[in-house]
Amino acid sequence: MDEFFILVVSTLDATIRVAAPLVLAALAGLYAERSGVIDIGLEGKMLAAAFAAAAASFVMDSAWAGLLAGVSISVILALIHGFACITHKGNQVVSGVAINILVAGLTVTLGIAWFAQGGQTPSLTNDARFSPLIWPGAQAVKDVPFIGGLYTEIISGHNLLAYVAYLAVPLTWWVVYRTRFGLRLRAVGENPAAVDTAGISVTALRYQAMICCGFLCGIAGTYLSTAQNAGFVKNMTAGQGFIALAAMIFGKWKPVPAMMACLLFGFLDAVANRIQGVSMPLVGEIPVQLIQALPYILTVILLAGFIGKAVAPKASGIPYVKER
Amino acid sequence: MIAIELRGINKSFGPVHANKNVALNIERGTIHGIIGENGAGKSTLMSILYGFYQADSGDILINGEITKIHGSDEAIAAGIGMVHQHFMLVDPFTVVENVMLGAEGGALLDKGIDKTREELERLKREYGLKVPVDALAGELPVGLQQRVEILKALYRGAQILILDEPTGVLTPQETDQLFRILNALKEQGVTVILITHKLQEIMAVTDGVSVMRGGEMVAHRKTRETSKEELAELMVGRKVLLKVDKEEAQPKDAALTVENLSVISADGVARLDNVSFSVRRGEIVGVAGVSGNGQSELLAALSGIVKPSKGSISINGTTVTAEAPLDAAAFRDLGVGHVPEDRHRMGLVTAFTADESAILGYHRDETFNGPILMKRAAITEDCAQKMADFDVRPPTPGLKSANFSGGNQQKIVLAREMARKPKVLLVGQPTRGVDIGAIEYIHKNLVAMRDAGAAVLLVSVELEEIMSLSDRILVMFEGRIVGEVDAKDANERMLGLMMANANPETESAASQEPIEEERNLGAEA
Numbered sequence: 001m002d003e004f005f006i007l008v009v010s011t012l013d014a015t016i017r018v019a020a021p022l023v024l025a026a027l028a029g030l031y032a033e034r035s036g037v038i039d040i041g042l043e044g045k046m047l048a049a050a051f052a053a054a055a056a057s058f059v060m061d062s063a064w065a066g067l068l069a070g071v072s073i074s075v076i077l078a079l080i081h082g083f084a085c086i087t088h089k090g091n092q093v094v095s096g097v098a099i100n101i102l103v104a105g106l107t108v109t110l111g112i113a114w115f116a117q118g119g120q121t122p123s124l125t126n127d128a129r130f131s132p133l134i135w136p137g138a139q140a141v142k143d144v145p146f147i148g149g150l151y152t153e154i155i156s157g158h159n160l161l162a163y164v165a166y167l168a169v170p171l172t173w174w175v176v177y178r179t180r181f182g183l184r185l186r187a188v189g190e191n192p193a194a195v196d197t198a199g200i201s202v203t204a205l206r207y208q209a210m211i212c213c214g215f216l217c218g219i220a221g222t223y224l225s226t227a228q229n230a231g232f233v234k235n236m237t238a239g240q241g242f243i244a245l246a247a248m249i250f251g252k253w254k255p256v257p258a259m260m261a262c263l264l265f266g267f268l269d270a271v272a273n274r275i276q277g278v279s280m281p282l283v284g285e286i287p288v289q290l291i292q293a294l295p296y297i298l299t300v301i302l303l304a305g306f307i308g309k310a311v312a313p314k315a316s317g318i319p320y321v322k323e324r
Numbered sequence: 325m326i327a328i329e330l331r332g333i334n335k336s337f338g339p340v341h342a343n344k345n346v347a348l349n350i351e352r353g354t355i356h357g358i359i360g361e362n363g364a365g366k367s368t369l370m371s372i373l374y375g376f377y378q379a380d381s382g383d384i385l386i387n388g389e390i391t392k393i394h395g396s397d398e399a400i401a402a403g404i405g406m407v408h409q410h411f412m413l414v415d416p417f418t419v420v421e422n423v424m425l426g427a428e429g430g431a432l433l434d435k436g437i438d439k440t441r442e443e444l445e446r447l448k449r450e451y452g453l454k455v456p457v458d459a460l461a462g463e464l465p466v467g468l469q470q471r472v473e474i475l476k477a478l479y480r481g482a483q484i485l486i487l488d489e490p491t492g493v494l495t496p497q498e499t500d501q502l503f504r505i506l507n508a509l510k511e512q513g514v515t516v517i518l519i520t521h522k523l524q525e526i527m528a529v530t531d532g533v534s535v536m537r538g539g540e541m542v543a544h545r546k547t548r549e550t551s552k553e554e555l556a557e558l559m560v561g562r563k564v565l566l567k568v569d570k571e572e573a574q575p576k577d578a579a580l581t582v583e584n585l586s587v588i589s590a591d592g593v594a595r596l597d598n599v600s601f602s603v604r605r606g607e608i609v610g611v612a613g614v615s616g617n618g619q620s621e622l623l624a625a626l627s628g629i630v631k632p633s634k635g636s637i638s639i640n641g642t643t644v645t646a647e648a649p650l651d652a653a654a655f656r657d658l659g660v661g662h663v664p665e666d667r668h669r670m671g672l673v674t675a676f677t678a679d680e681s682a683i684l685g686y687h688r689d690e691t692f693n694g695p696i697l698m699k700r701a702a703i704t705e706d707c708a709q710k711m712a713d714f715d716v717r718p719p720t721p722g723l724k725s726a727n728f729s730g731g732n733q734q735k736i737v738l739a740r741e742m743a744r745k746p747k748v749l750l751v752g753q754p755t756r757g758v759d760i761g762a763i764e765y766i767h768k769n770l771v772a773m774r775d776a777g778a779a780v781l782l783v784s785v786e787l788e789e790i791m792s793l794s795d796r797i798l799v800m801f802e803g804r805i806v807g808e809v810d811a812k813d814a815n816e817r818m819l820g821l822m823m824a825n826a827n828p829e830t831e832s833a834a835s836q837e838p839i840e841e842e843r844n845l846g847a848e849a
Contacts, residue, residue, distance in 0.1 A: 180428040180436075187414045187425050194412040197374075198426025198476075199397030314415070322376065 005149065011270045013153045017228065019259075019266025020158075020165040021046070021220040025244030026251065026258040027172050028216035032078075033253060034176065035209030036189040036315040037085055040096030041077065042217055043241025044103035049074040049221025051107040054121040054232035055114065057128040057225075066128065066226045067161075071218030077103070078214025079207070086206045089319030100241075108234050121225070121232040130159040130227040159227040161219055168216065172255040185209055189313030192320040202320045220244075246299040253313060265295040326388060327352035327484055327515040328373070333382035335368055342368040343379070344539045350532070352387075352483075355506055355516040357526040357547070360536030361559055361759040362730060366519050369536070370486050374406045375399040386484070400426075405477020406486040411469050415462025419472050420444070422461050423479050440479065447478055451508050467498035474505065478514075485509065486517045491525060495614050496787060496820035503529045521760065523552040523566075524788065535559055560761045570771045573795040575604035579779035580626070580748045585635035587621045587803075595621040597803035598635070603748065603779040608770065610794030610811070611783045614823050618803035619783045620665060623752050626781070627662040628655035640747055656685055661746030663737055665753045665783065667730075671737040674726035678716075679707035681725040682740050710739035715765060731762030738766060742773060749773055752783045767793060787816050801825040 025042045032039035049070035057066030077099055084095040108119035115121055135156035141148040176182040184205055188195045192202045224240075225232045243265055251258030272291035279285050328350045335343040343365045350356045360366045372379050375393040383390050386402050393399050399406075413422050420440050429436040447453050455471050456464075464472070470490060477485055487506075491499045506516050506529060518530060526533050527547060535543045535558040543558045556564040580603040587596035596618045603609045613619055624630040626637060631649040639658045644650050650658075664670035672681035683692055683703055692703050707721035714735040716728070725733060734754065741749065751770065755763040770793060774780050784790050790797055797814050799807040799822040807822040 178433055180431050180433060183421060183425060183428060183433060187417065190414045190416060191412065193408075193410075194414050194422075194425065197396050197406065197408065197412045199395065199400045200426050 005146070007274070009149045009153045011267070011274060013157075014270035014273065015263060015266040016154065016158065016166075017162060017266075018269045019262045020162040021223045021228070022240060022244045022247055022262035022265060023165045023259050024168060024216045024220035024223065025241055026248040026262050027168055027255060028213040028220065029245050029248045030172065030176075030253055030255060030258060031185070031209045031212040031216070033248070033316045034185050034189045034313055035206045036192060036313060036318065036320070037082070037206055037210065038092040038096065038317045039078075039081065039213060040093055040245070041081055041099035041241075042213075042244055043237055043239065044096075044100035045074040045077045045214060045217035046221040046224065046241050047100075047107055047235070047237045048077055048103040049218040050225035050236055051103075051111065051121070051221075051232045053222035054124065054225035055111075057124050058115075058122050058231070061125070061128050063128055063130050063226055067130075067219070067222045070222035070225075071215055074218030074221060075211055075214035078210040078217070082207050082210040085319060086203055086210070089321065092317055092319075104235060107232070111232065111234070119234040124226060124230045128226065129230055130161050130223075132157045132159055133163070159223075161223040161227050164219060165223070166259075169255050169259045176255065181208070186313075189315055192315050196320070196322065206320075217241075243295055246295070249312075250299060250302060252311070264298075268294045268298070325352045326350065327386070328517075329385040329388075330369075330373075331383045331385070333369065333372060333384075334380045335372060335377060336380060342539050343372070346382070346536075346539075346541050348534055348541060348544075350515055350517065352515050353510055353513045354531040355510055355518060355529055357518045357520060357530035357533040358536060359520060359523070359526055359533060359555060359559055361521065361761070362757065364536040364559075365539040366536050367488065368539075370406070370488060370517070370519060373399065374404060374486065397426075400480050400482075403481060403483040404486065405474075405480060405482025405484070407470065407473040407477065407488065407490060409488040409490075409492065411466075411473055413461040413469055413472060415460065417461055419455050419457045419459055419461055419464075419475075422472055423476050425476075427480055443479055444475060447475055450512065451478070451505065453478075453505060466493045467495075467501065470494070470502065471505070478509075482514070484515045484517065486519070488519045489521070490518070491520065491522065493615070495823060496816055497824060499525070523555050526555065527552060537561055556760060560759075562761075564760060565764055568767045568771060568792040570793075571775070573607045573774065575607040575795070576777070578602040578604050579640055580781065581638040582626070583636050583638075585622075585625060585637060586633045587618075587625050587630055588633040595803050596625060599803075599805050600635075601798055601805060601808070603781050605747070605777045605779050606774055607795045608774050608780040608782055608793055610790035610797045611781065611800055612787060612790045612797055612819050612823060613785070613800035615785045617800045617823075619752070619800055621803070622800070623662070623665065623750050623781075623783055626655075626748075626750055627660060628652040653685070653688075656744075659744075659747035661741035661744065661749045663734075663741050663749070663751045663754060665756075667733055667737055672725045672733060674724070676725050677722050678711070678725055678728065678736055679704045679721035682707040682710055682721075682736055684740065686740070686744070710736070710743060713743075714739040714769070729759070730757040731759045731766075734758050734766065735762065738769060742769065745776070746778060749778050749780045750783075751780065753785065754782070755784075755786065755789060787819055791816070791819070799823055 025046055029039050029042050052073040053066035053070030056069030057063055081095050081099060084090040085092045111119040111121060138152045138156040142152045176185060184195060184200055188202055188205045195205065196202050224236055244262065247261035247265055248258045250261040272294065275286060275291065276288050277285065326349055330346055330348040333343050333346040346369055358366050371377050373384065375395045375398055378394065384393060385391065391402050393402060414425065420437060423444065424436050424440040429439055441457060444457055453471055453475055455468055455475065461469060461472060490502060494502060509516060520526060530547045533545050533547050533550065533555065534541055535555060537559060552566060556566055582602065583600050585596060585599045586594055589595050599622065611619055611622065621630060625632050628651050632646045634646055637644045639660060642658055668674055672684065683706065692698055704721045708719065711719040711721065716732050716735045728736065754766050754770065758766065770780060782790065782793055791811060791814055794811045797809050797811055798805050799819060801823060806825055
């Protein structure tokens, strides 16, 4: 019993840690797509931020410097995407893919040039990382049955950026549904002409959304290299940007359902790590590849009909051209 | 007092001089019509007034003061509101959210929502503009959506309201309602600018009217001092026959007979519900109805695009049923010509050259085909002939279809479908988006087809067109034929009621007393 409880708690703990960057990236995608800009480049922005954060943290020996660098580079990439898609009305998918490819190559090339460690950044010391925050009393209540374990492992003991990720969910909900910016954001993704004729600049609004997107992706990337890990590894996002994109679609472009989807994917990941190599009753050892593919399989199955039709913002993917 | 004055407005798009030295004066508290053919420059002028474009030169004066309008926000600030032809609504938003968009009154929404509700309540009291404020805009009928657009403008304090082709999507009853609202606005001192190509509306509701042609203002008239005929002539620049000139029909045997025809869509809805009628050689049968009541499915079934679910279609003795359907090519071989409702989607391929578009559906014909390659010269020559016959301008077979005006595109489609002398001609919305001059020409040709012995089935949402062209009129509602009248006996009111499925006969016969009663009740209350 006790062992089982510990297993559950540690799996949930892992779920929260793994899902945090997904949550940030999914919210980033939400801002972009709600404004009418499809962002396939979440992956690339996260990867660039992860590299920039690790590099800056190492050089300056400060996690905050890393965060600043990660967020900055991600916002710059988001603005490049915006420049291509909003100002020049380019194809949004092509621009996003271009960013992904660019970043995948550039991070490794710069990594080799600057640190000569095969594309990695040197390991970060604890000062240069976001380390776990232990909440008051966590040690004291540790041994209280159930509640102690829950409090110490699940509520307490995560790094600052993880808390930021989960706080960003209600914040995003509030912004999207309760503020003027949110109303306009939702409108511009549905019918930009309505926004334009109401005397609001479609271009400015979409750029603002891209900045929000870049900002959140930057935190997500920073989380990967300076909080979850201690340095940048080649291609360390490993498709998480796309998982986040799937989670956002899965969550029907709404913050809370998107977070739930991220948690589900995070949970699958955590379970995958637990049962890797473990022989299960009846089925024996489950191939790890199958488990790793689960989130994707699940996305396809669920999108294929189990969650009802996912209706994207009507204007997403379409550059706004004033009609003549 | 002059609400709006335009002085010497010029605007060019590349080589196209869309507005040439346009001047306009509109009195405050009047309804002013602006008419002109497509491309006459009406929309450009209004876009300049609403800040979508900047004029190359010229001045805009609002209430006597020169006002520079660089964007829609500045137009709104100057008290100008616009109801666009295609509504500018966010479908998944409620009416309140749509109205407040862009005028939220603060960074947070809570207060703005309350204020908007109060304001909508006030506008409802003052102008009688009732709308369900919490309904989703996308789920409202078009008449109400338009009302939301008007409310949006009034909420922003518009004193000048521009309506761009507002009646295109409305039933006659909804149009009447709109005009009542416009008159109420006028009473309150709002200046209304009505852009339209329907002369009848100009006569019905405006105080003054300005006519545009080729980018220029060609005339200003007081509505009560002018006539439809004069306005049409000013618009086109030559005399135009508004009435279709035709002899009494001489119908012969039936060429097209439809019995108990039903078309059921994939989601189980009967788009066409047990329809029976026939069209004889030498007559035009018009199908009236609010768009989306099964007319499109009827045309699709009769041309072989959609298979019937039940019932039969007989064409010149060949019977097509659900069990033995034929495809569109086989229908053509039976002598059915089809001018589709949506010429961009189904009538021609806009990316093709005119001569290619002019053989679509007949492209397998031997005259156009060699053993392997198509005979380009024959195709071009065929198109040149059609263009000459139908007065298509410019008569250039090599020009891309997209580069012709709507009227000329339609002429290309008509030429294609009429060239084979079809026994049955199906015509959908033949004059949608077509200039008044071309309308006259198209109508003349349809009557000529009839007189040559073709059975013509005409589907149109324009009641005037149905009434002037048809010999008999069928009215469709929710996939059924709810009425048939002789064109001689038809009038707009009666057809309008049938289109809304309120039976005019029972209503007029049985309604005398209930209406009296209602009045009494009203008086007591």
